[in-house]
């Protein structure tokens with residue numbers, strides 16, 4: 001087991017961070033919040049060593065986030081014997097190199113989605129992690145929203161009946177400005193696909209976690225703004241707008257869609273659906289949402305109203321249509337954060353839940369963390385959508401051994 005147990009029974013874990021951008025900051029805050037939100041775990045993460053190629057971000061990690069050491073070479077973090085677990089928050093291009101190196105260094109890691117630029121990258125990281133026997137966790141944070149956990153449970157208990165169809169979207173306006181920065185996200189060699197890997201991967205992960213494995217995909221891609229002003233690596237964020245900047249080519253998709261079928265040999269057999277993502281949409285800002293329809297009821301959720309679950313149960317009776325249910329202790333990890341119903345959780349809290357699940361798994365507890373096998377199963381769906389967008393054909397998604405998404409066959413759904 002990683003870490004050090006004190007004479008008071010506290011497990012101390014040294015944390016290494018690779019890349020101090022938006023996600024690097026959030027992972028750091030999440031580790032610091034774990035003992036506050038979950039004191040009963042007796043886990044104390046200690047921020048030990050942070051790396052970023054941008055020296056000012058290394059300084060920020062040391063002086064503001066509180067890391068004891070800083071470096072511009074991520075290898076220093078992996079070689080540090082005081083580092084027990086590593087957060088990998090680098091751009092997609094680096095996930096493969098750093099993920100494999102972390103596994104080879106014997107460090108368990110929490111890596112950001114979509115784990116590489118494509119399924120080949122994700123598979124390489126998965127193989128290295130399996131060979132080294134390290135624990136992995138993936139940044140698919142929307143799974144941890146209390147309302148999402150509740151919908152998953154309703155489906156697993158059969159309360160929505162047989163699931164017939166889903167409609168899921170991630171409509172995010174971060175690049176709706178034509179002068180929005182050409183960050184690494186718009187370059188094929190740095191990011192892989194565009195909205196497909198960046199945004200639809202979240203939708204795919206949610207649907208495989210909440211409903212079941214996706215087996216067949218028909219995809220569609222389009223690019224709306226073909227040039228944007230260049231933003232150097234390590235500056236600003238992908239929300240930046242640059243006036244009169246030098247233009248560069250957008251090399252991947254702004255919009256992605258997929259028709260999907262859920263696996264015939266799974267509890268979601270027979271279910272079909274539509275998935276969509278856009279990074280240039282005008283209106284929705286962080287509109288990650290889904291509707292799940294069953295023969296006995298339906299449920300709907302959108303991140304922009306993260307603390308509201310819309311639920312319809314039964315085909316007849318006096319209460320037809322959706323009822324809105326506010327966050328409460330019956331939903332996922334809600335009670336760890338708030339003592340009463342109707343108080344809200346936010347985006348950063350989802351990262352705290354993610355950090356908790358990772359550290360519990362690392363210290364030999366319950367395995368409720370998302371895994372690299374599940375990230376590979378998501379990447380295979382994305383790869384099938386990309387291939388289908390080229391040839392216009394339906395593509396079958398290969399099964400990834402070990403990618404269970406926590407589903408237990410005997411309890412999920414009622415598709416008999």
Ligand SMILES: NC(=O)c1ccc[n+]([C@@H]2O[C@H](COP(=O)([O-])OP(=O)(O)OC[C@H]3O[C@@H](n4cnc5c(N)ncnc54)[C@H](O)[C@@H]3O)[C@@H](O)[C@H]2O)c1
Nearest residue numbers: 019020021022023052053054089090091092112113139234
């Ligand atoms: N889970 C989510 O909801 C979510 C949200 C945003 C981003 N992400 C993912 O997180 C990852 C990072 O995204 P971000 O928005 O934080 O990016 P960002 O651009 O804010 O930060 C990336 C950082 O990596 C640094 N970097 C570049 N090359 C490096 C190297 N060789 N070694 C160390 N650091 C290096 C940059 O200087 C920068 O500070 C991506 O994979 C992205 O898809 C996930």
